Every structure is written in structure tokens, then in C-alpha cells.
Amino acid sequence: NAGVTQTPKFQVLKTGQSMTLQCAQDMNHEYMSWYRQDPGMGLRLIHYSVGAGITDQGEVPNGYNVSRSTTEDFPLRLLSAAPSQTSVYFCASSISRDSPLHFGNGTRLTVT
Amino acid sequence: GQQLNQSPQSMFIQEGEDVSMNCTSSSIFNTWLWYKQDPGEGPVLLIALYKAGELTSNGRLTAQFGITRKDSFLNISASIPSDVGIYFCAGRTTSGTYKYIFGTGTRLKVLA
Numbered sequence: 001n002a003g004v005t006q007t008p009k010f011q012v013l014k015t016g017q018s019m020t021l022q023c024a025q026d027m028n029h030e031y032m033s034w035y036r037q038d039p040g041m042g043l044r045l046i047h048y049s050v051g052a053g054i055t056d057q058g059e060v061p062n063g064y065n066v067s068r069s070t071t072e073d074f075p076l077r078l079l080s081a082a083p084s085q086t087s088v089y090f091c092a093s094s095i096s097r098d099s100p101l102h103f104g105n106g107t108r109l110t111v112t
Numbered sequence: 113g114q115q116l117n118q119s120p121q122s123m124f125i126q127e128g129e130d131v132s133m134n135c136t137s138s139s140i141f142n143t144w145l146w147y148k149q150d151p152g153e154g155p156v157l158l159i160a161l162y163k164a165g166e167l168t169s170n171g172r173l174t175a176q177f178g179i180t181r182k183d184s185f186l187n188i189s190a191s192i193p194s195d196v197g198i199y200f201c202a203g204r205t206t207s208g209t210y211k212y213i214f215g216t217g218t219r220l221k222v223l224a
Contacts, residue, residue, distance in 0.1 A: 004154075035214075042115055042200065043155075043214040058211065090154050100145050101202075101212060103154030 002026050006091050006104035013081040013111045021076040021107050023091030031094045032074040033058070033101070034066065036087040043090065049074055050097050081111045118201055118215030126223050131188040133218040135201035143204040144184040145212065146175050150197045158199075159186070191222050 007022045025032065033048035045058030049068040063085060065077040074093075078085060088108050092101040118135045125131055135144070143162055147155035159170050161177035161184060168175055172189045184201055201215040 042216040045211055100157050100160045105154045
């Protein structure tokens with residue numbers, strides 16, 4: 001009963017470093033997405049995918065890249081970390097793009 | 113970006129009291145979702161609503177899809193200490209995109 005699994009749970013980066021946040025789901029969901037959560041801002045959509053090989057930008061895509069080579073995995077890449085990217089990142093999936101989202105437990109990222 | 117207005121931002125209540133919170137939008141939505149988030153975890157789906165006027169219960173929780181399609185309400189009856197957490201609403205517009213917009217959350221604290 002893994003659901004949506006995110007790794008790592010915590011990460012500290014220096015400005016300019018790059019890294020990949022991992023997200024995997026074992027529910028055969030078509031739709032996957034990445035959100036960031038900042039105090040007082042709610043959850044904001046970064047990128048999403050409606051199926052393997054298909055990705056699109058959300059509300060706040062700058063500084064992030066995604067790819068979807070398999071149904072199960074949807075990694076989020078930070079190209080050159082900036083302090084403004086300090087946040088909690090959530091991956092979510094749903095069986096179809098019309099269905100409710102199921103969230104992972106998040107990655108807390110700090111950029112110094 | 114577009115956000116939902118969620119109120120109240122926070123509330124302290126006594127154990128056993130009923131709780132009400134709501135979300136409003138300037139856009140018409142065709143889906144409303146309510147989530148609860150515990151510290152250090154991802155949001156967990158409580159209730160999903162798909163039709164204007166729909167009233168749906170999940171145990172002590174009841175949510176309604178507003179008739180105008182621009183608002184939704186969540187009620188918790190007879191609150192208990194484990195109801196503590198942050199409650200988020202999320203809505204999806206009728207614009208043809210498959211993106212959920214999230215409210216800024218209601219932080220609930222229950223005093224035993």
C-alpha cells in the first residue's frame with residue numbers, strides 16, 4: 001500500500017547546486033503533478049503530466065524541469081537552486097486528470 | 113496566480129464543538145475537494161464534490177458544493193483532539209484545463 005512515495009524527505013542545498021526530487025506511484029495513475037507549499041500561499045502547481053511522455057507547465061514552473069518516461073515515475077529537477085526555492089514540495093497523482101489527487105508526504109527543501 | 117479565499121485562517125475550539133469553514137472563488141468550479149494535512153505529512157482527501165448543491169458526508173464531516181458553483185463549505189461535528197490540523201479546499205474550473213487550485217488553509221486547534 002505504498003501509494004505516492006517521495007524521496008528524500010529533507011534536503012539542504014547551497015545556492016547554484018542542482019538536484020532531483022524523486023516521486024513514484026504504484027497505483028497505475030495517469031496523472032501526476034508537483035506542487036510547492038509555502039506559508040500563507042496554499043499549494044501552487046509547478047508542473048504536471050497527463051501520461052508517460054507528456055508534461056506541461058503549471059503556475060510556477062520557472063527553475064524546474066520534469067520528465068515522464070514511465071507511468072510510475074515523475075522526477076522534479078532543480079537546475080540551479082535559489083533561496084526562493086526553499087519550500088515543501090509535494091508530488092500528487094490521480095487515476096485520471098478528472099479525479100481527486102493523492103499526495104505523497106513531501107520533501108522539505110532548504111536552499112542557503 | 114488564482115487562489116481560493118478560505119476562511120477562517122485559524123480557529124481554536126473546545127472539544128465537542130461543531131466547526132464550519134468555507135471557500136469562495138471568483139470562478140465557477142465543477143469539482144470541489146476537501147483535504148486535511150497533519151504536520152510533516154501530505155494532504156489526505158476527505159470529501160470530493162462534483163455537482164452544484166451536492167451534500168456529502170464522511171463520518172463527522174459534511175461538505176457542500178455551493179449552488180452558485182463558486183463556493184463550498186466543510187462542517188465538522190462534535191470535534192475531537194485528532195481533528196487538529198490544516199484543512200484545505202481545492203477546486204477545478206470549467207475552463208478545460210485539468211488543474212486544481214488550492215485554498216490557503218484553515219488551521220484548526222482543538223482544546224480538550
